[in-house]
Amino acid sequence: MTDLTLTPAASRTASQGWIEKVGIGHILLAFFLLIYPVMASDFFLTQIGGYSLVLGMIALSLMLLAGYGGMVSLAQITVAGAAGYVVAIFGENNSGVYGFGWPWWIYGPLAIMIASLMSALIGWIAVRTEGIYTIMITLAVATACFYFAQQNYALFNGFPGYNGLRAPDVFGLYWRDPVPFYYLCLANAVVAYIAVLYGARSTFGLTLQAIRDNPRRMRAIGFNVTAHKVFAWWLAGLIAGAAGILLVWFNGRISPGTIAVGPSINILVIAIIGGLRHPIGPFIGAVIVTLMQTFAIDIIGAERFNTLIGLVFLLIVFVSPDGILGLWERLKPQAGRDDWRSFKKAANKAEKKGRNA
Amino acid sequence: MNINRRTLLALALATGLTAPTLSVAQADSIKIGVLATFEGAFAVLGEDSERGALTAIDEFGGKVAGKDIELIKGSSDASPDSAVRAARKLVEQDGVKVLIGPLSGDEGIAVKDYAKTQPDVTFLNGSSAAQDTTLRNPAENFFRFSTDGAQWMAGLGNYAFNEKGYHKVATVAEDYSFPYTQVFGFMAEFCKAGGTVPSKSWVPIGNKDYSSVIAAIPDDVDAIYVALGGADAVNFLSQYNDAGGQAPLIGGSITVDQTVLTAKGRLHDVLVGTPAAGPTADTNDSQAWKDFSAAYKKQDGAFPSPSLFAHAYYINMKAALLALQEVNGDLSDGGKKFREVLSKLEFETPTGKVSLDENRNAIADMFLTEVSEADDGTLVNKLIKVTPQVNQTLGIPKDEFLALGAVSRENPSCP
Structure with missing residues (x-):
């Protein structure tokens, strides 16, 4: 499905129909996701479907940074957690600490805003570094935030965190009920997915990818590299923040355990398993990881199920270093090599041409 | 433009996301969920708690009211979030009507809050011993036959x-x-x-x-x-x-x-x-404790003497089985009768008599x-x-x- 949507010809030729433009893969996928509630039980709808979409969104924010910006961040769950804590503090909770009871249409945007600003701040600190040092510095930020939240009782209510967070009732629907919650997650994920997909082809997206490939040259020709990177962090923060709100509505609670080092590495695993090349990767990764973590215990028993999960992840990365997306890349027939790679080449070529002209 | 990859995607998603309930329920078995910390800092404690629960099941010969006991395990890492996720999976996916757990304090409070949203499922505590699991704002369907930390x-x-x-x-x-x-x-x-x-x-x-x-x-x-x-x-x-x-x-x-x-x-x-x-x-040196200790030691990897986690899971599992026996394994009324029996249940444990107070918290030696x-x-x-x-x-x-x-x-x- 990726091949269709990213084919430059498809987006440029106006004479082609909308089906061609959107891509048959996308239409089939959208159809499947829309009718999914008909086939799935409530458990599969929220605990697998909704949760995968939420995790996928957080991993998508990482994919945006890593795939297009070359910055691998381990702090994405921290950003999502920041939004979650804002919901707990300004919305309603039953832990008896704060819980100002503001309506969702105030605390929602506020949470996303604070999360995105925090993301930009982390980015602003991290962009001075590259490669493994970015990972280190974001890991340090994530760990520091985790321990701070765990030991601060004035603002974060320490280890137990906040209980009893309720999704709002809007239009006569309780948005944590299985079907509404699933569609809410789906809508958010689709908006984020499309935004990233199209953002990557925008001027900013192309600039960001150029910065990833050669920051020195971009600086030399007059681009503000730091500002572009920080802006990418801010955008990633919007996605992670929105996912963070969904995450606390899903769990009904937030505690430092949500933003610990384990979950933050989990997000990285999701992104890597799925593949960092295309925004669909994180969602595929999220589905696989969620299914594994939910059902491994039924396959192998309580004592060693984490070993099985680890082995499966190892196997995926061993067979295909590019994750599931890379696997498909290899499996498909040669004739179909009309995909993002050629798009990237074409884009590079176009860029070079533009520069030469 | 190739069908191959699209088909693959569709297949992967369809099989993964719509797989119906994986465990096929047998008509003559009773599903009991056990939620404990099989990962993280308390993993050793979680394993011992499982031994306790198994000791109780062995005592009943693996059957209650003529039906086989089907044990389904859920794992948390001692964080409240993971405990609720595991409890949700046991209740909403595996369809257990009786759940024993969790192990640790804040997990208990979180699972109690979750219990309020599942009125037809009966929750018995594992070994979690925070006071407010039962003292303040208790859940009607959460029972603690083990006592609290105070x-x-x-x-x-x-x-x-x-x-x-x-x-x-x-x-x-x-x-x-x-x-x-x-x-x-x-x-x-x-x-x-x-x-x-x-x-x-x-x-x-x-x-x-x-x-x-x-x-x-x-x-x-x-x-x-x-x-x-x-x-x-x-x-x-x-x-x-x-x-x-x-x-x-x-x-x-x-x-x-x-x-x-x-x-x-x-x-x-x-x-x-x-x-x-x-x-x-x-x-x-009471005989009851010695018998319990001997039965416990038959489990794989048992400690020289049962830990209090094994003890707590044993007591709660035994309470569940005793009550199940009394209602003849019948949970078809959403467990209402079962819970009535539980709240009046009084039995001799290896550590003396146990009964419940009006908040469904145990009184014990x-x-x-x-x-x-x-x-x-x-x-x-x-x-x-x-x-x-x-x-x-x-x-x-x-x-x-x-x-x-x-x-x-x-x-x-x-x-």
């Missing part, structure tokens, strides 16, 4: 003050609701007897470096009350020992549990003589113990005294007890 401390405060002569005690405990409850239970008696607690240190679960905590303990205390579990207890005790700490110890219920007493190393000598209190005592060396060189908790039938309010009238406030880092206080 009850476990019955008799210890008085013993430390009167018999041991400790008048000034510092506390070191993990920073979450179960140790709060334990410190509360200890201080309730100790402060009433006239003792003071000038310093309370709260450390995060899984803390490795205790040097700052050890430095902050005042020099002039008579003893240190330690409520840490598993690896945390071992780390603190050995570091305190290495730092040349001389103050004698008073143990919380899980500090000197079998999981800690079996740890290798120099701790051996430090721990001997430590008083503690809890729902079990290794040297309990508590054991004051002291660590001593058995003939074979292993450490055991020697029974000193039994405090009979301790209730959740520790014998204080309920409204007076509630007025003491919820347990927290600051409450209670007697510096």
Whole structure:
């Protein structure tokens, strides 16, 4: 499905129909996701479907940074957690600490805003570094935030965190009920997915990818590299923040355990398993990881199920270093090599041409 | 443009996302979920709790009311979020109508909140022992046949003050609701007897470096009350020992549990003589306890003596099975009859009679113990005294007890 949507010809030729433009893969996928509630039980709808979409969104924010910006961040769950804590503090909770009871249409945007600003701040600190040092510095930020939240009782209510967070009732629907919650997650994920997909082809997206490939040259020709990177962090923060709100509505609670080092590495695993090349990767990764973590215990028993999960992840990365997306890349027939790679080449070529002209 | 990949995607998603209930229910079996910490810092405790639950099932021959017992396990890592996720999976996916668990304090509070959204499912506690799981804002379908952490401390405060002569005690405990409850239970008696607690240190679960905590303990205390579990207890005790700490110890219920007493190393000598209190005592020589201990040891990898986690899961599982037997395994009315039987259930356990109060929290005997060396060189908790039938309010009238406030880092206080 990726091949269709990213084919430059498809987006440029106006004479082609909308089906061609959107891509048959996308239409089939959208159809499947829309009718999914008909086939799935409530458990599969929220605990697998909704949760995968939420995790996928957080991993998508990482994919945006890593795939297009070359910055691998381990702090994405921290950003999502920041939004979650804002919901707990300004919305309603039953832990008896704060819980100002503001309506969702105030605390929602506020949470996303604070999360995105925090993301930009982390980015602003991290962009001075590259490669493994970015990972280190974001890991340090994530760990520091985790321990701070765990030991601060004035603002974060320490280890137990906040209980009893309720999704709002809007239009006569309780948005944590299985079907509404699933569609809410789906809508958010689709908006984020499309935004990233199209953002990557925008001027900013192309600039960001150029910065990833050669920051020195971009600086030399007059681009503000730091500002572009920080802006990418801010955008990633919007996605992670929105996912963070969904995450606390899903769990009904937030505690430092949500933003610990384990979950933050989990997000990285999701992104890597799925593949960092295309925004669909994180969602595929999220589905696989969620299914594994939910059902491994039924396959192998309580004592060693984490070993099985680890082995499966190892196997995926061993067979295909590019994750599931890379696997498909290899499996498909040669004739179909009309995909993002050629798009990237074409884009590079176009860029070079533009520069030469 | 190729069908191959699209087909693959569709297949992967379709099989993965719509797989119907994986476990096929047999008509003549009863599903019971067991939720414990099979991962993370408390994994050892989680495994022992499973042995406890299995001991109870073996006692019934794997059958209740003529139906096979189908045990489905869920794992958490001691964080409340993971406990709720695991409970959700057991209830909503595997369809268990009876769930035993969780293991740790805040998990219990979170699962209790979840229980309110599943009125047709009956939750029995595992070994989680936070006070507010049942005391404040309880759930109608959450039962605790094991007792809470404050009850476990019955008799210890008085013993430390009167018999041991400790008048000034510092506390070191993990920073979450179960140790709060334990410190509360200890201080309730100790402060009433006239003792003071000038310093309370709260450390995060899984803390490795205790040097700052050890430095902050005042020099002039008579003893240190330690409520840490598993690896945390071992780390603190050995570091305190290495730092040349001389103050004698008073143990919380899980500090000197079998999981800690079996740890290798120099701790051996430090721990001997430590008083503690809890729902079990290794040297309990009642026949019921000996029988239980022998049955427990048949499980794989069992400790020399059942830990209190094994004990708590055993008691709760047994309560569930007894009640299931009484309703003849019939849960078709959403478990209503089952819960009625449970709330009136009263039975003899390896540690004496257990019954429930109006909040569905157990009233049971508590054991004051002291660590001593058995003939074979292993450490055991020697029974000193039994405090009979301790209730959740520790014998204080309920409204007076509630007025003491919820347990927290600051409450209670007697510096």
